[in-house]
Amino acid sequence: MGAEIIAATATKTVYRDGDKAIKVFHADFPKAEVLNEALITARVEETGGIKVPKVLEVGVFEGEWSITFEFIEGKTLEQLMEEHPDQIPDYMEKMVDLHLSVMAKQCPLLNKLKDKMARQISDIEELGDSTRYEMQTRLDSMPKHTKLCHGDFNPTNIIVKDDGTFYVIDWVHATQGNASADVARTYLLFCLKDQKKADMYMDLFCKKTGTAKKYVQSWLPIVAAAQLSKKRPEEAELLNQWANVFEYQ
Ligand SMILES: Nc1ncnc2c1ncn2[C@@H]1O[C@H](COP(=O)(O)OP(=O)(O)OP(=O)(O)O)[C@@H](O)[C@H]1O
Ligand SMILES: [Mg+2]
Secondary structure, three states, X not given: OOOEEEEEOOOEEEEEEOOEEEEEEOOOOOXXXXXXXHHHHHHHHHHOOOOOOOEEEEEEEOOEEEEEEEOOOEEEHHHHHHHOHHHHHHHHHHHHHHHHHHXXXXXXXXXXXXXXXXXXXHHOHHHOHHHHHHHHHHHHHOOOOOEXXXXXXXXXXXXXXXXXXXXXXXXXXXXXXXXXXXXXXXXXXXXXXXXXXXXHHHHXXXXXXXXXXXXXXXXXXXXXXXXXXXXXXXXXXXXXXXXXXXXXX
């Protein structure tokens, strides 16, 4: 059976080949990042209790690095939300519950979220020295936790099987750290597409966990700055605005 393309970005292409999903990284993609993604996914898989596609193989496909995962047959939660807008409240509820089940896990060998964010913030030159310094100070003062954080938890990274089981994919940004920081990131990712969904998500998380909204919001400028370091052009404008809100807080 020939492989068919199921998703493509500027740096990678995902193919389906029977019961396998093959993520192929373009030629100039750093090898260490490919191996890191496979390692992080394997660590999460070994944690148990979270439905993730198993890593089957790391290799080279037509001269490019690739990771082969178990293929999860279903639709992304993003597709489902588009197809059934009337069910969005129910999907949101399930997505928050899924997020909570991830955060309930510990994965002690992953990098610390705070260390990663500190590195990312120091890399963002466009923010200016004094903003970066203030942000590092704020980051230092935030509570240290060791919860499993996905790092890119959004509906494109959730696959729902026909039997209703939710799988979480794309673990490359996973770390251990503060759950509210991970929720702040999901909120920002929703904001880039749909403010209403973002607010729904924030409200549901805060209600279910008894977390003060202000606390999650206090992470927003820091998370926005860290997210800027991913250099996704479509995110730059909004993230810059959020990162600069910091100065007024
Ligand atoms: N194991 C899998 N089973 C089924 N579909 C998959 C699988 N892995 C990826 N896909 C499909 O490919 C899409 C992109 O995959 P993935 O999220 O891993 O990469 P990405 O979003 O390009 O990566 P990044 O967010 O790191 O830039 C997913 O949204 C999903 O539709
Ligand atoms: Mg993805």
